[in-house]
Amino acid sequence: MTFTLSRRSLLTAALAASCMATSAFAADNWPSKPLHLIVGFPAGSSPDLTARALAEPLEKALGQTIIVENKVGAGGNIAGEYVAKADDHTFSVMINGNMTIAKLLNPAVRYNPLTDLQPVSLIGVAPLVLVAPASAPEGKAFFDAAAKAGSKWSYGSPGVGTVGHLGMELLKSRSKLKPEHIPYAGYPQVFNGIQGGDLQLSMLPPALAMAQIQAGKLRGIGVTSAARSPLAPGLPSLKELGVNNYDLEIWNAVAAPKSMAKAHVERLAAAVGEIVRSPEMRARLAAQGWQAVGSSPEGLTNRIDADVKALGTIIKEQNIRAQ
Incomplete structure (x- = not known):
């Protein structure tokens, strides 16, 4: 059976094809x-x-x-x-x-x-770096001391709801640590709190933490990523220190x-x-x-x-x- 298209049908089909081509070009022309x-x-x-x-x-x-x-x-x-x-x-x-x-x-x-x-x-x-005063013990010895201190120890963060706050609360839920939270206006104030003896630990960005660790002003305990980080050379992951199911960046x-x-x-x-x-x-x-x-x-x-x-x-x- 043979079908014959009218001239009007052919014109309609051609216009439809042209519109489709134009639409495709417009889509591909982004931005x-x-x-x-x-x-x-x-x-x-x-x-x-x-x-x-x-x-x-x-x-x-x-x-x-x-x-x-x-x-x-x-x-x-x-x-x-x-x-x-x-x-x-x-x-x-x-x-x-x-x-x-x-x-x-x-x-x-x-x-x-x-x-x-x-x-x-x-x-x-980037991971966060768990830090403590320069005089604090390293690694698992620090965790033992922190667990024994319980809520007598305090940690600082740059405010409620910040990653430093939430990261530490996540750590508390997956370890025996129970330090109390003290919010500060920012990371420089947190650092001053550790230096002044008001805080025993905190989680800091590596760019801030490593400069102070290398200067001997803070003790680096470990990083919050699942594995070690090139941004914090030499520091173990918290997983290596016995904190299971912890991965935060x-x-x-x-x-x-x-x-x-x-x-x-x-x-x-x-x-x-x-x-x-x-x-x-x-x-x-x-x-x-x-x-x-x-x-x-x-x-x-x-x-x-x-x-x-x-x-x-x-x-x-x-x-x-x-x-």
Whole structure:
């Protein structure tokens, strides 16, 4: 049987094919205008330095201008909310808290990172370093002394709901340590508290901790990552010291709004990953206190899920709320 198409049918089919081709070209033409890279912290901060280091090579990779914008406030959550509602030519460099537990710590936060943002790529990771006064014993001897002291010992953090606070509460839940929490205004004040004898332990970022350890002003006990870290050479993991099922790192990553198509998220992730793993970027991140990673969206999703499970449990059990 033979079918004959009318002239009108042929014209309709041609127009449909043309529209499909135009739509496909538009989809593949992303980004079609300058991209906005949002940072929730001030100029000169670690997330800002990372974003600006990424911007130039990303411009070359994506073929569009990238405008870095600082939207500061609420511990990075103002930027998180902005990105969650943005168009598909906006993305962000965020820290782990803004992509994981922001809503758990503060129900008033006006975005949900787990549903309103898309993970793109992990950039860098770093453990926290468990530190004590320089006169403290090392390794397992320190844990024995801390367990014996119980709540007579105190630890400091830069505030309720910070990773230093949550990390220590997680450690308490998985060990015999029971020190009391004393929140401070920031890490420098925590360091002064240890130096002054008001605190017996704390968890500090490696860039801050290692300088003081090497100067003989603090004792490094161990790192919170599952294995040893090149950012804290010579220090064992807490797992090596007998703390089971403990793996906690701080990290930064690229996030996108839900409005960005999956294909574009994957293209952005591939570009970010390649840049982050380059020797030049590895060196720049190491100078900022990060171990370069670069990951797929799925890899970052797995990291988010693990953090939410571990820290979310502590937040809910102890009803912790950010101040």
